Every structure is written in structure tokens, then in C-alpha cells.
Amino acid sequence: MFSIGTMSDRTGVKVPTIRYYEDMGLLALAERTAGNQRRYDQAALDRLTFIRHARDLGFSIEAISELIALGEHPDQPCAGASRIARDQLADVRARLARLQRLEVELTRIVAGCSGDGTLDQCHVMAALADHDHCVTEH
Amino acid sequence: MFSIGTMSDRTGVKVPTIRYYEDMGLLALAERTAGNQRRYDQAALDRLTFIRHARDLGFSIEAISELIALGEHPDQPCAGASRIARDQLADVRARLARLQRLEVELTRIVAGCSGDGTLDQCHVMAALADHDHCVTEH
DNA sequence: CCTAATGTCTCTAGCTGCTAGAGGTTCAAG
DNA sequence: CTTGAACCTCTAGCAGCTAGAGACATTAGG
Structure with a gap:
């Protein structure tokens, strides 16, 4: 499990931006420690990497949101x-x-x-x- | 003397944007009618045209502001x-x-x-x- | 001269995608 | 057990507008 700081270090996305992505619904709500700090798993790290790359390519938050929603159904056509x-x-x-x-x-x-x-x-x-x-x- | 709507029609700058430029100090405070409506002269129209063109070329509000300030002293070097x-x-x-x-x-x-x-x-x-x-x- | 339609006024809030700061709590190393 | 770094939430700010509310001014037509 990764802290938000570790997520930031691994992806290059700043800590407040990660929280912002959570607010925007791009990242699922993370698990929390007893002291209310976020803990992430590998899937969350992969998703943040995806988001980072898509943002670098200029995709809007909304477009990324749609891509993620589509990604939930890998059996669907990719049109x-x-x-x-x-x-x-x-x-x-x-x-x-x-x-x-x-x-x-x-x-x-x-x-x-x-x-x-x-x-x-x-x-x-x-x-x-x-x-x-x-x-x-x- | 031109109303704000006429200024808008002549320059393609929307009415609220003209007021915004005034707030930002790009346009001098306009004269007002007895009923508090803005009235502009030819110099203001020329300036708004300048602003519009500079914005179209991607200059920031701040850069335009500097250009206008420089323009107040036409005898200065243009460096x-x-x-x-x-x-x-x-x-x-x-x-x-x-x-x-x-x-x-x-x-x-x-x-x-x-x-x-x-x-x-x-x-x-x-x-x-x-x-x-x-x-x-x- | 009056009326109705259109134009204008100020003010506040919202958009995108973050970033910065305050004030307080938790974690992990030694 | 202490201490310092990392974390928490919340609010406000950046550019450059845009939209809307609710009220007042102007102007063209009858």
C-alpha cells in the first residue's frame, strides 16, 4: 500500500493534484488508515499513471473520465x-x-x-x- | 460617442469583456451619461481594437498592459x-x-x-x- | 408624450486545472 | 517517547473570461 506522497513520487503528479483528481472522480476513494490518511494499491497507481499520461497528451479531465468509464468494460467495442x-x-x-x-x-x-x-x-x-x-x- | 454595445459591434469584443478590460485597467474609465451608461470616444475604440488584436495574437493582459503603458511615451525607444x-x-x-x-x-x-x-x-x-x-x- | 422593447448597470458565481496557505493531526524513525 | 516530516481538510487564488439576476436607461414607434 502506498501513501499519497509515494504515489506522487512514482507518477510525478503533485499531492494536491492527486486529491483534486479524487474530487473530480478520476480516482476512486482510497482506503484510509486509522488516522484518516489515504492508502493506495497498485491498481490506483496504474490508474494515476494513465491519468498523468493522458493529461500530458492534452486530454481534458472530462475526456479522461470517459476513457476510464469505458475501461471498466473491456469487452465492449473500442469505438x-x-x-x-x-x-x-x-x-x-x-x-x-x-x-x-x-x-x-x-x-x-x-x-x-x-x-x-x-x-x-x-x-x-x-x-x-x-x-x-x-x-x-x- | 459610442455606447458599449457599439464598441462591441465594431471590435467583436463582447460587452462583459469590455467591462472586464476596464476593471483590469486596459481601458480608461469611460465617461458616463446622466443615467450612468458608458460613452466612449474614438481613442477608446482605437485602444480596444489594439487590445483585441493583441489578444488574438496571444499576448497576455499583463503584456498588453505594458505595451499600452509604453505607448504613452512615443518618444521613448521601442526596445x-x-x-x-x-x-x-x-x-x-x-x-x-x-x-x-x-x-x-x-x-x-x-x-x-x-x-x-x-x-x-x-x-x-x-x-x-x-x-x-x-x-x-x- | 407614452409605451414597449432593447440596452445597460452592478454584483455574484462559474468555468478549467490546478496551486498555495492556514491550522491541525498522524506517522515513522531513532 | 519524541520529533520532524508527511498528511488531513478547508478556503482562496490564478487567467480570461462568461452567464445570470434584478434593476434602471435609452430609444423607436405610434
């Missing part, structure tokens, strides 16, 4: 899990596309300023004031 | 504004790099699942459970 992962990928790609547009604009804006003029001639301020200076919608 | 923009670009590039790694992993994970097996054979669940399935740190 649901597959859909959640594809949704997440679509989300990542959308954010990626947006950031790429921002990168283009910001690079242009920054390149236009050497940093040694005065502000009223500054390309940075002018570019921010007027979207027409941009080459893309963003 | 400060330039630095803020370069910081923002660096931030965007860091997030971009992270999302690109996620995209690689998620694409791999999703590709490994046709969606018509059962969950216990599902690549999605296995990949999420174990980081060793990943090709990158992410």
Missing part, C-alpha cells in the same frame, strides 16, 4: 475510446494551425523592429494597432 | 515593446513545439486503432496506460 482520441487529435491540430498562423504574424512583426528606434516609428505598435498589417486571419 | 513581442513569439514557438510532439504521438495512437475491435485489445488504451509506447517525450 468510443477511438472517437475520444480522434477528437483530441483534431483539437491539437486545430490549435497547432492557429499557433502556426500566430507564429507567422509575430515573426513578421518582430522582424520589422530592430529595437533601436523610438516607439512612434515602431513597427510593433503599428502592427498591433491595425490588423490590416497582417498577412493572415488569425 | 521594451520589441522585447515583449519577442517574448510572446518565444512563447508561441514553445507551445508550437509541444503541440507538434503531441500531434505525432496522438496520430500514432489513433492510427493503431481501427475502432472495430474490443477495448481490451485496443491500442488507444494501451498507449495511454504506458508512456513507453511513445516515440518522444512530450
